[in-house]
Amino acid sequence: MVFSSIEFIFYFLPIVLLIYYLAPKRAKNVVLLIASLAFYAWGAPDFFLIFIFSMICNFLITKKMHNTQNVKPRKLWMALSLILNIGLLAYFKYMNFFMDNLNAILEFSHLSALRFTRVALPIGISFFTFQSISYTVDVYRKVSEPLHRWYDYLLYISLFPQLIAGPIIRYNTIADQLVDRDIPITGRVEGFRRFTIGLGKKVLIANTMAVLADEVFAMDFHSMSSGTAWIGILAYTFQIYFDFSGYSDMAIGIGRMLGFRFSENFNVPYISQSISEFWRRWHITLGGFMKEYLYIPLGGNRISKGRTYFNLWLVFLISGLWHGASWTFVLWGIFHGTFLIFDRLFMLDILKKMGRFPSILLTFFIVVLGWVIFRADTVGGAIDYYQALFAFRPGTTVLISRQGYLFFVLAILFSFLPALKIGDKWMGLFFNDASTKGSSIILFIISIVLFFLSIGALAVTDFNPFIYFRF
Numbered sequence: 091m092v093f094s095s096i097e098f099i100f101y102f103l104p105i106v107l108l109i110y111y112l113a114p115k116r117a118k119n120v121v122l123l124i125a126s127l128a129f130y131a132w133g134a135p136d137f138f139l140i141f142i143f144s145m146i147c148n149f150l151i152t153k154k155m156h157n158t159q160n161v162k163p164r165k166l167w168m169a170l171s172l173i174l175n176i177g178l179l180a181y182f183k184y185m186n187f188f189m190d191n192l193n194a195i196l197e198f199s200h201l202s203a204l205r206f207t208r209v210a211l212p213i214g215i216s217f218f219t220f221q222s223i224s225y226t227v228d229v230y231r232k233v234s235e236p237l238h239r240w241y242d243y244l245l246y247i248s249l250f251p252q253l254i255a256g257p258i259i260r261y262n263t264i265a266d267q268l269v270d271r272d273i274p275i276t277g278r279v280e281g282f283r284r285f286t287i288g289l290g291k292k293v294l295i296a297n298t299m300a301v302l303a304d305e306v307f308a309m310d311f312h313s314m315s316s317g318t319a320w321i322g323i324l325a326y327t328f329q330i331y332f333d334f335s336g337y338s339d340m341a342i343g344i345g346r347m348l349g350f351r352f353s354e355n356f357n358v359p360y361i362s363q364s365i366s367e368f369w370r371r372w373h374i375t376l377g378g379f380m381k382e383y384l385y386i387p388l389g390g391n392r393i394s395k396g397r398t399y400f401n402l403w404l405v406f407l408i409s410g411l412w413h414g415a416s417w418t419f420v421l422w423g424i425f426h427g428t429f430l431i432f433d434r435l436f437m438l439d440i441l442k443k444m445g446r447f448p449s450i451l452l453t454f455f456i457v458v459l460g461w462v463i464f465r466a467d468t469v470g471g472a473i474d475y476y477q478a479l480f481a482f483r484p485g486t487t488v489l490i491s492r493q494g495y496l497f498f499v500l501a502i503l504f505s506f507l508p509a510l511k512i513g514d515k516w517m518g519l520f521f522n523d524a525s526t527k528g529s530s531i532i533l534f535i536i537s538i539v540l541f542f543l544s545i546g547a548l549a550v551t552d553f554n555p556f557i558y559f560r561f
Contacts, residue, residue, distance in 0.1 A: 091132050092254075093285075093340040094292045096548060102129070107347060111273070119268070122249065122348065123241050129250040130214070137212035141248075144178055144222070149243045152226045156236045164230065171226040179219045185209045187415035214254040216412055218247050220379055225261040227383055234265040242268050251344040255337050257355040258375040260382065264350065273349035279534060281346030286537040286544070288339025291332040293544040295504070297551075298497040299329035306488050307465060311474040315485035319478035322488070326465050327458050328501035331360065334373070353378070360457070361509040363449035364441050365429040368457060376412075380405050399434065403427040413464075418472060422463040429456060450509060 091098050106125040113121045131138045148171055155167035186208050193203035225246065229236045237243045246268055252259055306314070306322025314322075338355035345352040359371035369377050388401045403424065410423020429437070441449040462479070466472035478485075490498070 123245045126248040126250040134213045148222050168230045175222045184415045228261045234262045251341040271349035281343045283537040285343030286541045288336040289544045290540040291336030293547045296333035299325045316482045318488045358508040360505040366433045399431045
């Protein structure tokens with residue numbers, strides 16, 4: 091059940107909100123926990139017991155670690171928690187990848203391939219695993235106190251607005267809200283507005299771009315024209331941004347309606363003037379997690395330049411692998427890690443001399459090239475697509491509907507308008523709390539219009555993909 095579905099919008103969410111608002115304060119977490127577990131069971135019933143088992147084990151292990159005073163046993167309990175969480179992620183997400191590559195090596199060596207049962211991927215495992223790790227590590231570091239009630243912990247891990255696709259909520263940023271939070275009327279209104287913005291981005295722009303991108307990437311890369319190849323990858327570039335940022339906006343909006351303040355996950359990344367800035371604006375919570383729990387423990391910036399560059403490269407290799415069990419994701423991570431090293435070596439100086447807008451265009455061009463690797467099913471497919479992009483040849487073309495042209499233009503405007511001062515001001519009105527009563531009313535009316543436009547679009551088609559369900 092995705093947020094942009096009729097079932098969620100008209101049945102699940104209204105029922106949950108009604109019961110939640112009517113419930114006494116002491117029962118609100120229980121109501122949310124039941125709703126969140128039902129939400130997960132709806133989407134992944136086969137993995138529900140594993141999900142519950144992993145949460146209970148991690149809660150008990152972390153509690154034992156917190157109550158242990160000696161340093162060595164505390165480290166052993168933390169290590170056990172990490173083994174449990176990373177082990178489950180490794181098995182479910184990477185076992186098929188490992189076995190496929192092992193069999194490829196065996197076949198290359200003229201040996202018989204091993205038979206194995208393919209492992210299904212539980213939805214949301216990449217996200218709730220990171221939150222489990224955050225809880226244990228934050229308690230180990232004594233950054234935050236552990237939760238005393240088991241159902242509060244289960245709620246932190248399973249909270250349905252961010253369970254499937256984030257944002258990744260680090261425990262120390264939400265610990266206080268889990269046990270005490272206010273739910274003002276203004277927060278509910280602002281949450282609804284943020285939800286409708288995300289819904290519009292997902293349904294109106296991302297879904298339209300997805301139709302075009304899927305059509306192009308289903309074509310024969312060897313015969314398509316270069317113009318079609320560029321249209322396809324640009325469509326995917328806007329699809330993945332409006333798809334994922336739209337889903338994050340919906341999650342943040344639902345969180346506000348429930349009294350939570352989740353971390354922002356996107357900040358108009360396509361106006362970045364360098365790859366380093368891009369990663370401060372794209373999937374912000376993943377970047378924050380990787381920095382806090384991997385890059386800094388590896389030494390951060392406190393070590394030699396060579397080791398720092400290697401750590402950057404390693405972090406982004408792991409980040410790429412986190413996105414998916416495929417060599418294309420690994421190469422995508424290496425691609426961005428390499429450009430981050432280039433930034434530190436020489437690129438930032440070059441980009442600074444180029445000026446703001448040329449830097450934005452060059453950075454966007456690099457990001458688009460990276461999305462080719464991310465979107466392609468195989469490394470060979472990515473190479474073929476690059477050849478189509480830069481062959482500058484005629485060939486098979488794709489037809490774009492009027493709706494496609496319209497939303498292509500809107501995608502460009504909403505992606506790059508914030509680079510202008512006036513555009514940044516107007517975009518800020520939608521994502522920040524309304525400053526005046528008049529602006530609040532106007533934005534609420536816009537939200538209502540956007541909501542019904544999105545519902546109308548959902549009513550006429552069952553095409554409603556979500557990219558990050560793959561991860």
